[in-house]
Amino acid sequence: MTLLVAVVLGLVQAATEFLPVSSTAHLLVFGELLGQRLSDEQFRAFVTIIQTGTTLAVILFFREELYALTRAALRGLARGKPLESGEARLAWLIVLGTIPAAVAGKLLERRIEALGNLTIAFSLVVWGLILLAAERLARHRRTIEDVGLADALAIGCGQALALVPGTSRSGATITTGMALGLKREDAARFSFLLSVPITLGAGLYKLKKALPALSGQHAWAIATVVGTLTALFAGYLVIGWLLAYLRTRTTYLFVAWRLVAGVLIGVLLWKGVLPGSDEAPAPAPVHAPAAANAP
Numbered sequence: 001m002t003l004l005v006a007v008v009l010g011l012v013q014a015a016t017e018f019l020p021v022s023s024t025a026h027l028l029v030f031g032e033l034l035g036q037r038l039s040d041e042q043f044r045a046f047v048t049i050i051q052t053g054t055t056l057a058v059i060l061f062f063r064e065e066l067y068a069l070t071r072a073a074l075r076g077l078a079r080g081k082p083l084e085s086g087e088a089r090l091a092w093l094i095v096l097g098t099i100p101a102a103v104a105g106k107l108l109e110r111r112i113e114a115l116g117n118l119t120i121a122f123s124l125v126v127w128g129l130i131l132l133a134a135e136r137l138a139r140h141r142r143t144i145e146d147v148g149l150a151d152a153l154a155i156g157c158g159q160a161l162a163l164v165p166g167t168s169r170s171g172a173t174i175t176t177g178m179a180l181g182l183k184r185e186d187a188a189r190f191s192f193l194l195s196v197p198i199t200l201g202a203g204l205y206k207l208k209k210a211l212p213a214l215s216g217q218h219a220w221a222i223a224t225v226v227g228t229l230t231a232l233f234a235g236y237l238v239i240g241w242l243l244a245y246l247r248t249r250t251t252y253l254f255v256a257w258r259l260v261a262g263v264l265i266g267v268l269l270w271k272g273v274l275p276g277s278d279e280a281p282a283p284a285p286v287h288a289p290a291a292a293n294a295p
Contacts, residue, residue, distance in 0.1 A: 010230025123166030
């Protein structure tokens, strides 16, 4: 892999991880179009590792909010009043919302990973239509302070569906949040905060598994570092842009993006440019609940 390809894929990861369009779908398809193959152990490691770049981008962007939530939760526990403040309550709702994804990852990860490009194309279109329905029918009135137990569990179940390639973790959680009446920006903010526990745990677990594939592969190791740093810095910018965008605009752009991408992948499959199923199991996205398998 050349450094140019590594930068391109890092930008693809950053641009699509936080937008509701499925980073895994774009990363794998772009990788194949740029001459990479999932049967290549080094490429699978590359795909896994650069996704940690966008995980770090979330932590960096929301560092003050995450610190405040963690401090409030620990302070509430120490006082025997875990829900004494709004920040403490939100922190525990994030923990609650992480559970469905962790359970689903433990039970279904290996089966889901075997799904290929046909599933990606199908998921892009189906979830594009679901996002369209949520956009048109939702009230868009509630804020993140209004999120309750049932909301956190429902959005957490949406996050668990991100195991299916092409679904998009942010897409499923933002769509679920909007369907529950959250404003677009608040749905996105809760989605980002909810992503931290599962992506951090899964990222560390998968990083440990992926690193041996790059041992002694200096060119691949350098390309992976470049791709990860690109995803980190570009991802930070994308988060800020998306929150500002959703403050005043609808999600119709992403609906169209998903539908076009799904149809395009379907055409490439029909033409034989892309294989219908992967030659080797695809690396699960870092946001997939693989962390449940960690010791």
